[in-house]
């Protein structure tokens with residue numbers, strides 16, 4: 221990270237504050253949609269001015285098991301920048317985001333990439349037709365926006381993500397993390413612990429890096445006792 225990347229964190233904090241305000245009065249779909257209508261890059265993730273986010277996407281993809289995936293899902297894909305990187309590692313990539321405006325941006329940015337598709341959808345209300353379809357699900361910097369962000373909602377979402385995976389499929393969970401020093405990092409830790417506590421996931425590896433925490437999980441089918 222370069223000193224000027226600090227600007228990225230300042231822009232992100234401003235966007236998050238606006239979203240939190242609008243979320244309280246209008247709900248998360250309206251709040252994220254407004255953010256993507258107001259700016260075509262609300263978190264400056266694609267800005268050539270800041271190197272941090274692009275490097276982070278590369279580092280996340282590098283953590284994946286060294287194999288080619290069939291169907292990858294990027295949940296909360298935003299502008300689809302990580303989806304585009306995943307396109308080099310999977311036959312098909314689907315990006316889903318709650319904000320239709322984000323999906324418009326993502327489609328435009330993906331241009332001619334023919335193995336990436338995007339659709340609007342809420343992690344809290346995904347269609348059953350997606351179940352068991354993905355050998356890779358990536359969830360990067362999304363779940364701390366869940367509203368309400370409580371243990372019950374988290375448990376439901378974690379179980380839902382397990383449903384989306386094929387047997388032994390891979391889930392890559394990544395969230396902002398600064399050594400538990402700030403409130404957001406504590407929320408990130410809570411999210412990762414919720415996945416770790418779910419009997420349908422086994423931790424494959426955990427990676428603490430400057431400003432993010434990434435955990436790889438493997439889906440495990442529960443065997444019912446005879």
Ligand SMILES: C[S@@+](CC[C@H](N)C(=O)[O-])C[C@H]1O[C@@H](n2cnc3c(N)ncnc32)[C@H](O)[C@@H]1O
Pocket residue numbers: 248252263265295296297298299300301302316317318319322341342343344359360361362365366
């Ligand atoms: C900080 S951005 C991260 C985007 C992308 N994952 C990345 O790493 O570049 C958070 C994204 O989560 C999306 N999001 C928030 N809540 C969601 C939900 N309940 N279902 C689907 N997407 C959601 C937002 O619209 C936003 O695009």
